[in-house]
Amino acid sequence: MDKKYLMPLIYSAILAAGVMFGISLKELVRIVQIKRNGCITAGEIFDIGYGRGSGYKIRYRVKNQEYTFTASTLSQGEKLKVGDSVTVIYSPRNPQKSYMKKNDSVAAIALVIGSALLLIGAIAVECY
Numbered sequence: 001m002d003k004k005y006l007m008p009l010i011y012s013a014i015l016a017a018g019v020m021f022g023i024s025l026k027e028l029v030r031i032v033q034i035k036r037n038g039c040i041t042a043g044e045i046f047d048i049g050y051g052r053g054s055g056y057k058i059r060y061r062v063k064n065q066e067y068t069f070t071a072s073t074l075s076q077g078e079k080l081k082v083g084d085s086v087t088v089i090y091s092p093r094n095p096q097k098s099y100m101k102k103n104d105s106v107a108a109i110a111l112v113i114g115s116a117l118l119l120i121g122a123i124a125v126e127c128y
Contacts, residue, residue: 021114
């Protein structure tokens with residue numbers, strides 16, 4: 001493959017990896033902050049989205065107030081279905097900030113993959 005066609009492809013891959021790295025790092029920081037000071041409650045899956053807006057739609061209650069959020073379907077373990085109970089960790093200061101306990105590792109995995117892709121891209125640029 002000609003070098004003039006390969007370099008834009010490499011730069012595009014580096015850009016995509018950088019975006020993935022940044023988003024996953026932000027999500028991981030958010031999860032760690034909530035986990036450090038968070039409260040645990042039970043939540044229920046009330047819908048599962050597919051395609052755009054995909055993920056587990058989860059509702060939970062804090063002080064008689066209902067909150068909802070969408071959790072990634074990339075969680076490890078069994079596939080969940082509507083009506084299943086899940087553990088939700090939320091911020092006591094802002095109960096709307098929450099995540100599903102099973103999704104702890106999704107952001108960390110994305111961060112590792114993004115980092116690896118950035119490293120591979122940097123090596124590829126250096127080699128060409």
